[in-house]
Amino acid sequence: MQNRPYYAVLLLAALYVISYVDRLILTLLVDPMKADLGISDLQVGLLIGPAFAILFSVIGLPVAWLIDRGNRTKYLAAGIILWSLSTLLAGYASSFAMLFALRMGLAVGESVLAPAAISLIGDLFPRDKRAAPSAIFIAAGTTGVMLAYVVGAAALDLARSGALATLPLIGALPAWRQTLVLIALLGFLIAPLLILTVPEPTRGAMEPVSTDRATSAEATESRVGIFLNRSDAVRFYGCFFIGNAILGTMLYGALAWYPTHLIRSQNMAPAQAGYLFSTALALGVVLTILFPTLSQRLARSGRRDILMRIPLVIIPIGLLLFIAALLQHSLLGASLLMGLGFSLLSAINALPSITVPLTAPPALRGRLVAMVQFCNSIISLSLGAYLVALLAQTRFPGPAGLGQAMLTIALIAGPIAWILYACAWRPYRRATIA
Structure with a gap:
């Protein structure tokens, strides 16, 4: 594995893409799913948000504790099988309660991926070379967001064309159910490949070994990763993770409801809305890789705090x-502006998981990534999709209600997130210039 670390990164990135496709596919299936199961927009918001997010956040911390101590590739393979099975069975769900439970199963499986992947990347690359592979992995999440709509729209078109009608077990299912079954197969294909080709690396093998015998034990013990003391580390990670999660509230709300907003306000077909929204998100993939890679190069020239200045x-x-x-x-104007705005903000939203391998000690990486997931789940995932549905249903009824709800959340969440990022920048600056 040490001879081909980028192969492992690309495989992990592929899994991240698949996980987002599984997570977000319901956003393209809202109207047919509502009609089939007899559920409301508010219940759809619960399925997309809290049904996934609450357990995802709670289970993530104990899972990360195991990952920081056990075989990461085996835990990850088990997670892939669980989330793929949950998506598969969702295609056969007969009630809201059953679909809710399967979304929880999806959350448990996906909770393994990011902590395991970030921990593995930290043991595959030395500290001064981790930004690029970490960015590639995190950018795969943005790619997954984009492909969730491309792959989902393609699968939905295929199902609606009748091409699957003769297949056993799924041929008689409605198109939205066939789509879920098709999407689930992706994970089942990758899990064996992970076990067979990615052995477990040695923990801490890539950490720099200090040769300065004059360094006192007291000074060494007072540091937490790159930070001078525990207080600075707590302030940095606390402000950074919470600010990022608040920013994510508006982004996850848009991910969950912007395609449906296009369908209702612009009279678009679901597949067309999926293709359009995915195209608008493409720039985010490039920016997610560009920001940390560029900042690491600038840091070598003396601007060491640039990574936290960018946001x-x-x-x-x-x-x-x-x-x-x-x-x-205008549909064209809205698409271009949303593509640019969402891409810039989603690239910033990806920074915490990229920053953890650069700042944290090896024994804490998995748990810190789990804390990122915890904050994002409790705040972003739980509130984003649900608040948009709640505001649209109670405050902004009508075809434009989803857009007005997303606008209200953006006006509140954006400034608060910026203030918390500014608070996180100060301890990071002290650590990088020390």
């Missing part, structure tokens, strides 16, 4: 574009 500039720009998209009546 302070990009968040206001992305927020203005995001808001402008929701105020735009």
Whole structure:
């Protein structure tokens, strides 16, 4: 494995893409699923948000504790099988309660992926070379967001064409159910490949070994990763993770409901909305890789705190574009503005998981990534999709209600997130110039 670390990164990235496709596919299936199961927008919001997010956040911490001590590739393979099986069975769910339970199973399986992957990457690359592979993995999440709509729309088109009608077990299912079954097969194909080709690396093998015998034990013990003391580390990770999760609230709300907003406000077909939204998100993949890679190069030239300076500039720009998209009546204008704004903000939203391998000690990486997931799940995933549905149903009824709800959340969440990022920048700056 040490001779081909980028192969492992690409395989982990492929899994991250698949996980997002499984997670977000329901957003393209809202109307046929509602009609089949007799459920409301609010219940759909619960399926997309809390049904997944609450257990995802709670189970993530004990799972990360196991990952920091056990065989990461075996835990990850088990997680892949569980989330793929949950998606498969969702295609046969006969009630809201059953679909809710299967979304919880999806959450348990996917909770393994990011902590295991970030921990593995930390043991495959030395610290000064981790930014690029970490960024590739995290960018795969943005790619997964994009492909969730491309793959989902393609699978939905295939199912609606009748091409699957003669297949056993799924041929008689409605198109939205066939789509879920097709998507589930991707994970089952990758899990064996992971076990057979990615052995477990040695923990801490890539950490720098200090040769300065004059360094006192007291000074060494006072540090937490790159930070000078525990107080700075707590302030950095606390403000960074919570600010990031608040920013994610508006992003996850858009992921869950923007395609449906296009369907209802622009009279688009679900597959067309999926293709359009995925195209608008493509820039985010490039930016997610570009920001940390560029910042690491600039850091070598003396601007060591640049990684945390970038969000302070990009968040206001992305927020203005995001808001402008929701105020735009033209389909082309709204798509271009949303693509730019969402891509900038989603690249910033990916920074915590990229930053953990650069700042944290090996024994804490899995748990810190789990804390990122915990904050994102409790705040972003739980509230994003649900709040949009709640505001649209209670405050903004009508075809434009989803857009007005997303706009309201953006106006509140964006400024709060920027303030917390600014608070996180100060301890990071002290650590990088020390």
